[in-house]
Amino acid sequence: MRSDAVAATGGAGRPEKRKAITRAATAVFGREGYVRASMDAIAAEAGVSKRTVYNHFADKETLFLSVALQNSAELTEAMRELMDKHLDRVVDLRQGLTDFAVERARAVLSAGDRGALGRAIRAEVANIPADVLEAWLEAGPIASQRDLAQRFEAIADRGLLAVDDAPQTAEQFTLLTFHGVAERSFWGALPVADEELARIAALGVDAFLRIHRVPAVR
Amino acid sequence: MRSDAVAATGGAGRPEKRKAITRAATAVFGREGYVRASMDAIAAEAGVSKRTVYNHFADKETLFLSVALQNSAELTEAMRELMDKHLDRVVDLRQGLTDFAVERARAVLSAGDRGALGRAIRAEVANIPADVLEAWLEAGPIASQRDLAQRFEAIADRGLLAVDDAPQTAEQFTLLTFHGVAERSFWGALPVADEELARIAALGVDAFLRIHRVPAVR
DNA sequence: GTCTATACAGGGATAGAC
DNA sequence: GTCTATCCCTGTATAGAC
Numbered sequence: 001m002r003s004d005a006v007a008a009t010g011g012a013g014r015p016e017k018r019k020a021i022t023r024a025a026t027a028v029f030g031r032e033g034y035v036r037a038s039m040d041a042i043a044a045e046a047g048v049s050k051r052t053v054y055n056h057f058a059d060k061e062t063l064f065l066s067v068a069l070q071n072s073a074e075l076t077e078a079m080r081e082l083m084d085k086h087l088d089r090v091v092d093l094r095q096g097l098t099d100f101a102v103e104r105a106r107a108v109l110s111a112g113d114r115g116a117l118g119r120a121i122r123a124e125v126a127n128i129p130a131d132v133l134e135a136w137l138e139a140g141p142i143a144s145q146r147d148l149a150q151r152f153e154a155i156a157d158r159g160l161l162a163v164d165d166a167p168q169t170a171e172q173f174t175l176l177t178f179h180g181v182a183e184r185s186f187w188g189a190l191p192v193a194d195e196e197l198a199r200i201a202a203l204g205v206d207a208f209l210r211i212h213r214v215p216a217v218r
Numbered sequence: 219m220r221s222d223a224v225a226a227t228g229g230a231g232r233p234e235k236r237k238a239i240t241r242a243a244t245a246v247f248g249r250e251g252y253v254r255a256s257m258d259a260i261a262a263e264a265g266v267s268k269r270t271v272y273n274h275f276a277d278k279e280t281l282f283l284s285v286a287l288q289n290s291a292e293l294t295e296a297m298r299e300l301m302d303k304h305l306d307r308v309v310d311l312r313q314g315l316t317d318f319a320v321e322r323a324r325a326v327l328s329a330g331d332r333g334a335l336g337r338a339i340r341a342e343v344a345n346i347p348a349d350v351l352e353a354w355l356e357a358g359p360i361a362s363q364r365d366l367a368q369r370f371e372a373i374a375d376r377g378l379l380a381v382d383d384a385p386q387t388a389e390q391f392t393l394l395t396f397h398g399v400a401e402r403s404f405w406g407a408l409p410v411a412d413e414e415l416a417r418i419a420a421l422g423v424d425a426f427l428r429i430h431r432v433p434a435v436r
Numbered sequence: 437g438t439c440t441a442t443a444c445a446g447g448g449a450t451a452g453a454c
Numbered sequence: 455g456t457c458t459a460t461c462c463c464t465g466t467a468t469a470g471a472c
Contacts (some may be wrong), residue, residue: 033253033341035251035253035254036253038448038449038450039449039450039451040448040449040450049455049456050450050451050455050456051452051455051456052455054450054451054452059450059451060449060450060451119341122340122341122404123251123337123340123341125404125407125408126404126407126408168421171398172394172425175393175394175397175398176390176393176394179393179397179401180389180393183397186340186343186344189343189344190343190344203386207390207429210428210429211425211428211429230438231438231439232438232439235438235439256462256463256464257463257464257465258462258463258464266439266440267439267440267441267442268440268441268442268464268465269439269440269441269466269467270438270439270440272464272465272466273438273439277464277465278463278464278465
């Protein structure tokens with residue numbers, strides 16, 4: 001893919017049409033993947049003519065990379081809200097972490113096209129220009145992990161957790177509570193039962209707390 | 219994809235041609251992914267005519283699913299050898315686990331087409347018939363994890379590790395020492411520096427041992 | 437009798453033209 | 455907004471070669 005694709009076409013045309021196109025593109029790319037998705041299908045799903053699609057986005061690649069970046073930022077924002085809800089002012093740490101783990105997994109891996117596009121990107125990684133991939137990572141997964149690390153730092157400051165390397169701690173938490181389900185469901189391609197999700201979150205949090213338990217005061 | 223694809227065509231023709239075809243298919247599917255790979259390219263890479271490819275495999279899908287299953291079994295065998303080497307008769311457990319983690323990550327995620335095909339499968343998961351996917355999982359990831367769980371049980375029997383649920387322990391080990399690199403490299407699509415690999419393995423083993431440390435005898 | 441080489445029918449895709 | 459030029463891919467068919 002070309003690296004300048006994202007900036008190739010500006011914001012011509014009616015904004016609501018543009019929004020319909022990006023929504024449709026997100027859904028279709030998420031369902032079919034980049035190669036299988038057709039511009040015809042996207043235009044049809046957006047309820048506009050194909051000409052209109054090409055009026056807003058120079059080509060298929062531009063459209064894909066554009067919605068990828070947008071989706072990445074949206075998902076990061078959704079993650080931030082989940083952290084606000086479950087990790088700020090937390091009293092029962094185990095409960096807060098478990099709830100966060102469950103809701104994060106559900107948000108990313110469940111049916112909605114939120115996370116589905118992430119699958120398409122992961123599948124196309126080898127064909128995405130390095131700078132766009134970096135931007136996607138930075139707006140998405142990396143930003144979320146950085147955010148999570150900050151929460152852990154705050155929790156450690158309150159004496160609820162033993163943390164010496166916050167980013168590393170956030171990484172461990174994500175591995176133990178999220179990646180198991182992500183792998184099992186192939187990043188949401190296959191459905192995961194809600195109980196399975198809760199079971200894995202609980203086990204993961206348990207292991208996580210065993211690593212980072214605060215030494216008893218004596 | 220059709221579910222009977224794997225059994226669709228028998229073993230007609232010269233076996234060495236067949237082998238060349240499967241090797242080429244593994245490489246091309248691994249490089250390009252299922253949709254982008256063309257039967258022309260596979261025939262060319264195998265050094266046979268396209269007609270010969272169709273003589274051995276009914277269609278593109280049959281070929282793909284066939285090499286997928288074969289590759290899965292081969293990878294499992296390679297993993298088994300790594301475990302034999304590093305986890306049987308282990309003396310320094312931390313060292314053995316770390317070496318295993320590093321070599322496993324290298325084997326699956328490094329340039330060779332061993333693990334590359336796994337990427338193609340993960341990308342196509344939504345289009346693979348459930349029973350074939352199950353067979354692939356059973357011959358590959360699941361078999362390896364079961365194997366690893368048995369090693370941990372043996373290690374626990376020797377008093378080197380505290381294990382109460384061996385499959386769960388194997389899962390945690392894989393998450394902590396492998397999935398971080400797998401995710402970072404997008405299952406081998408992007409290169410990973412060898413030092414990065416060693417660093418993550420060491421950190422993962424460290425966390426793992428903290429969870430499963432044998433209580434001191436008193 | 438299997439393999440090579442090449443050509444071809446049929447379908448579908450992108451992207452542009454009218 | 456439809457229509458079309460151009461290309462590529464799958465799978466088959468038709469030649470001849472070891």
